[in-house]
Amino acid sequence: MEKNIKNKNQLTELRQDLVTGDWVVIATGRAKRPEDFAVNKRVIIEEDSDKPCFFCYPEETGQEKDLLIYETSGGDWSLRVFPNKYPAFSKEEIVNHNEEGPYFSMDGTGYHELFVTRDHKRQIAQMDVLEVAEIMDAYQNRYIDLMNKKSVNYIEIFHNHGKEAGGSISHPHSQLVAIPVISPYIQSELDGAENYYRTNKKCAYCTMIEWESEHKKRVVFDSDDFIAYCPFSSRAAFEVWIVPKKHKPYFERMSDKEKLVLAEAMQKVMDKIYKALGDPAYNFYIHTSPCDGKDYPHYHWHIEILPRTSTWAGFELSTGVEISTIQPEIAAEYLRNI
Amino acid sequence: MEKNIKNKNQLTELRQDLVTGDWVVIATGRAKRPEDFAVNKRVIIEEDSDKPCFFCYPEETGQEKDLLIYETSGGDWSLRVFPNKYPAFSKEEIVNHNEEGPYFSMDGTGYHELFVTRDHKRQIAQMDVLEVAEIMDAYQNRYIDLMNKKSVNYIEIFHNHGKEAGGSISHPHSQLVAIPVISPYIQSELDGAENYYRTNKKCAYCTMIEWESEHKKRVVFDSDDFIAYCPFSSRAAFEVWIVPKKHKPYFERMSDKEKLVLAEAMQKVMDKIYKALGDPAYNFYIHTSPCDGKDYPHYHWHIEILPRTSTWAGFELSTGVEISTIQPEIAAEYLRNI
Numbered sequence: 001m002e003k004n005i006k007n008k009n010q011l012t013e014l015r016q017d018l019v020t021g022d023w024v025v026i027a028t029g030r031a032k033r034p035e036d037f038a039v040n041k042r043v044i045i046e047e048d049s050d051k052p053c054f055f056c057y058p059e060e061t062g063q064e065k066d067l068l069i070y071e072t073s074g075g076d077w078s079l080r081v082f083p084n085k086y087p088a089f090s091k092e093e094i095v096n097h098n099e100e101g102p103y104f105s106m107d108g109t110g111y112h113e114l115f116v117t118r119d120h121k122r123q124i125a126q127m128d129v130l131e132v133a134e135i136m137d138a139y140q141n142r143y144i145d146l147m148n149k150k151s152v153n154y155i156e157i158f159h160n161h162g163k164e165a166g167g168s169i170s171h172p173h174s175q176l177v178a179i180p181v182i183s184p185y186i187q188s189e190l191d192g193a194e195n196y197y198r199t200n201k202k203c204a205y206c207t208m209i210e211w212e213s214e215h216k217k218r219v220v221f222d223s224d225d226f227i228a229y230c231p232f233s234s235r236a237a238f239e240v241w242i243v244p245k246k247h248k249p250y251f252e253r254m255s256d257k258e259k260l261v262l263a264e265a266m267q268k269v270m271d272k273i274y275k276a277l278g279d280p281a282y283n284f285y286i287h288t289s290p291c292d293g294k295d296y297p298h299y300h301w302h303i304e305i306l307p308r309t310s311t312w313a314g315f316e317l318s319t320g321v322e323i324s325t326i327q328p329e330i331a332a333e334y335l336r337n338i
Numbered sequence: 339m340e341k342n343i344k345n346k347n348q349l350t351e352l353r354q355d356l357v358t359g360d361w362v363v364i365a366t367g368r369a370k371r372p373e374d375f376a377v378n379k380r381v382i383i384e385e386d387s388d389k390p391c392f393f394c395y396p397e398e399t400g401q402e403k404d405l406l407i408y409e410t411s412g413g414d415w416s417l418r419v420f421p422n423k424y425p426a427f428s429k430e431e432i433v434n435h436n437e438e439g440p441y442f443s444m445d446g447t448g449y450h451e452l453f454v455t456r457d458h459k460r461q462i463a464q465m466d467v468l469e470v471a472e473i474m475d476a477y478q479n480r481y482i483d484l485m486n487k488k489s490v491n492y493i494e495i496f497h498n499h500g501k502e503a504g505g506s507i508s509h510p511h512s513q514l515v516a517i518p519v520i521s522p523y524i525q526s527e528l529d530g531a532e533n534y535y536r537t538n539k540k541c542a543y544c545t546m547i548e549w550e551s552e553h554k555k556r557v558v559f560d561s562d563d564f565i566a567y568c569p570f571s572s573r574a575a576f577e578v579w580i581v582p583k584k585h586k587p588y589f590e591r592m593s594d595k596e597k598l599v600l601a602e603a604m605q606k607v608m609d610k611i612y613k614a615l616g617d618p619a620y621n622f623y624i625h626t627s628p629c630d631g632k633d634y635p636h637y638h639w640h641i642e643i644l645p646r647t648s649t650w651a652g653f654e655l656s657t658g659v660e661i662s663t664i665q666p667e668i669a670a671e672y673l674r675n676i
Contacts, residue, residue: 012425013436014445014517014518015442015443016441089350101553103353108364108365159652160651160652163649164649166654175653181361183361183656183658183659184659185657186657188522208440211440232441283655285655287656306655311503312504313496313498314621315513318523318623319492319521320521323426
């Protein structure tokens with residue numbers, strides 16, 4: 001065993017992201033076994049126990065009106081979408097550009113919405129496929145409603161679970177933020193995908209899917225329209241991407257059938273992560289083409305899921321190079337077999 | 339007061355980084371007063387209380403030999419540098435490039451060292467200027483020793499304090515990682531500085547220093563050779579940069595006098611942050627020109643200090659756009675007056 005670990009130590013690797021060209025460190029010299037990544041103790045989100053949960057009773061706690069509501073056959077609601085009471089962005093339609101000496105800024109114009117599912121505790125890992133498909137449908141629905149607004153050039157849909165993942169409310173919910181700028185990570189993927197296509201006459205994501213499907217060692221779940229795998233250059237332990245198998249630049253153009261198959265993949269992967277890591281904190285988010293009126297034929301939309309089993313420290317903050325302590329192949333095998 | 343907050347809400351801003359062009363969000367609609375950022379409760383680093391602290395007794399706990407040791411006049415040690423027992427990188431000199439289908443990787447060749455100060459608890463905020471100058475001297479000393487190694491193209495020096503900042507050992511220590519690749523954040527600053535120079539015939543950092551010195555509203559501490567200020571596009575609440583006032587691309591060329599003045603600025607700023615935020619977790623790191631044999635005449639080295647009063651969530655991980663909840667001007671005024 002000791003010897004084995006020594007060998008792994010020597011195998012510390014720098015791996016390059018196929019799309020962005022960025023490097024990650026797979027530092028297996030510090031390796032633990034996959035089962036050692038399970039979370040022992042989570043930081044509790046402190047909530048005021050005297051007050052009703054905002055999200056269990058949104059109509060009683062001063063939330064703005066629903067933008068979207070899904071109902072069960074019994075007449076109760078199952079999912080609702082409403083504006084964030086404490087938005088990071090305000091809704092004015094005009095974007096003002098400002099200057100201060102050498103610096104540039106603009107008004108924080110945009111939309112900030114919340115997607116809340118009915119149950120105070122059940123997360124995607126515990127839902128059935130139709131419930132997850134409803135969430136995907138709501139994401140798409142709100143996306144389409146906002147994508148043509150004048151001030152909106154990118155729409156970010158994301159989910160924070162647990163305090164270690166930046167969550168401040170324990171009731172499961174996703175968020176949508178629609179903003180006037182294309183964010184640096186997205187820009188870097190768009191540029192990378194464009195460059196890759198120019199050099200190789202092929203989509204970078206399609207290239208990865210083909211390789212992963214054939215070799216299977218990083219595949220976590222595979223179905224008709226979607227493949228889930230731990231990326232070669234994983235930034236976090238047990239990171240998983242869910243990617244449409246056909247070349248699709250635009251998330252919002254998903255068909256009803258695709259939404260169902262995606263929901264199945266999401267539910268299966270989240271369940272595996274839940275069981276493998278013992279209800280860890282996590283983030284997931286959708287990366288898709290901007291809605292700025294331009295075409296992005298070489299981008300390929302996908303979902304990235306990042307379990308939060310470690311904290312970004314000075315090295316990561318300073319360099320943008322992440323250090324992961326398990327090989328993606330070992331993480332994938334462990335998740336696949338659950 | 340209520341009205342004041344309402345007004346601020348409308349002032350949510352997107353601010354652009356002068357060097358990289360990246361955007362941050364200053365979301366003061368969620369604003370707290372500066373004093374409300376003080377940390378109430380820190381996550382404790384769990385250490386084995388039966389065992390002696392690795393860093394108090396490095397010679398007794400199987401650490402490799404010192405690379406550098408500073409002694410007090412009384413014969414005790416005051417600072418020592420040794421290789422990390424659990425390095426993220428191994429020392430082999432040859433960098434092997436590998437391929438797996440469409441992917442590229444290389445061996446994780448490099449150096450990983452620890453800088454440990456004598457006292458188990460005293461951090462820079464509590465040290466005197468000469469002690470801090472010794473740390474700066476050790477950084478420079480190790481940098482110069484490693485910068486010409488064949489496999490080393492960038493040297494990252496950083497410090498993690500507290501579990502929220504990714505620290506796993508409470509005894510104050512800094513780290514040095516010397517790696518074969520130039521990391522994405524550094525590359526983005528190098529490119530940005532180069533572009534800024536080409537367009538404006540002036541260093542981007544010198545431009546900022548000039549503006550900040552003149553207007554003073556974001557200045558935290560000012561001295562002969564260094565200025566400390568909260569950057570216009572702060573990524574974190576109470577972020578502070580310490581920047582040499584003259585145009586200097588290379589950290590390692592600092593003079594003895596400059597090291598003393600830097601030590602004074604570091605000590606003062608860390609003390610202010612300690613008092614303002616109540617011993618928060620933080621990271622700081624040095625950003626300097628690569629040591630890859632090329633010249634970087636338009637870059638300007640500096641130290642970035644990031645208190646960790648909030649957790650990066652899905653939005654930040656997905657976009658690279660950070661949301662800060664206090665205006666840098668207000669944070670700077672608060673720190674300045676301490």
